[in-house]
Amino acid sequence: MQYAKPLTAEDKLELEKLYEKIQSKTATVLGYPVAMDFDYSELYRFLKFPINNIGDPFIESTYGIGTREMEREVLDFFAELFRAEENEWWGYITNGGSEGNMYGLYLAREIFPKAMVYYSESTHYSVQKNLHLLDMPNIAIRTQENGEIDYNDLHDTIRMNRNMPVVVFANIGTTMTEARDDVKKIRDIFKDLAIHHCYIHADAALSGAYSPFVDPRPAFDFADGVDSIAVSGHKFLGSPIPCGIVLAKKTHRDRIANSVAYIGTADTTISGSRNGITPLFLWYTIKRYGIEGLKLRTEKCLQVAAYAMEELNKIGLHAWRNTNAITVVFSEINKSLQLKWQLASDNGNTHLICMPGISKERIDLLIKDILGTKN
Ligand SMILES: *Cc1c(COP(=O)(O)O)cnc(C)c1O
DSSP, rough: TTTTOOHHHHHHOOOOOOOOHHHHHTTTOSSSSSOOOOOOGGGGGGSSSSOBSSSSSTSSSOOOOOOHHHHHHHHHHHHHHHTTTTSSSEEEEEOOOOOOOHHHHHHHHHHHTTOOOEEETSTTTTHHHHHHHHHHOOEEEOOOTTTBOOOHHHHHHHHTTTTTTTEEEEEEEETTTOOOHHHHHHHHHHHHHOSEEEEEEOOOOTTTTGGSSSSOOOOOOOOTSSSSEEESIIIIOOOOOEEEEEEEEEEHHHHHHHHHHHEEOOOSSSSSSBBBBBHHHHHHHHHHHHHHHHHHHHHHHHHHHHHHHHHHHHTTOOHHHHHOSEEEEEEEHHHHHHHHTTOOTTTTTOOOOOOOTTOHHHHHHHHHHHHHOOO
């Protein structure tokens, strides 16, 4: 590092304080969906290179410092898990679920420029912004008590606009209650109304990485009828850097492919330069866990969620959760405890999310805190 000087004592102290704050905040997360049990130290040596997966992951770039081969392995793993037709899919590692959702809507708009987008009231806040950026007309659909889309309202609303192509933005695990919209039921509505120009994007940011492992398997993937699907990588899988996976039917991607001579690859992704480290993290995760390990992780999370629900009910907090959800919804608690345990709240309810790394002991500490402030 020519021309650089060492940090001053003051700067070092600042770093030390930051480290301590992050460490202590990590020990008391319960309300945000981030896995905390990852260890990527075996990969730290790669951080000294200017890694960049610029452009399309399936077309080599003239820039050679990248991890495309690992990125493709990760995509292949999830394409199979989400039952995409062999050689008929495409995708890339994104900066997170929101980018994947935006990508799905972008593809939908390029195919059906005059479509109406339908999404439930429980949809993630980022989607409104994406629809605004993409300038797509849209209608919010009512949700059922549990956060799942109201299929009757969806049916009636599509019928009223049946002259327009239909894009449904389906939730596979809503932010507040982890409700999953049923993609097969949505397809049935299209059939019933004889809608042929249609597209379904699955926002599986929260639950996509473990939904294949729960029984009964929810209807959410390509075999069930989605056109594209987005998952967050830093949630269930775990990553110190936000990331995600987006997959789509290959024919959809081909419509937007545009080859660019300067980078020697196709500009098929939203950002130009792309993170090459996060694909490496995800690759490491799928190699070390495999299907079996991810299944066991899922079961563990479900057990902790069942335990949390039971313990919260014991102290009278009206806890409930959706089928095979690792999110437990319960009555709002004292503000200072909500801050301490980083619990988001909405309409008198709050939730905790039993991501990998959340132990029963952490649930016990929360319960103890709640009981402590009651007396
Ligand atoms: C987290 C989340 C998003 C946004 O994903 P990011 O990875 O934070 O960009 C979108 N939808 C749902 C349901 C989510 O849980």
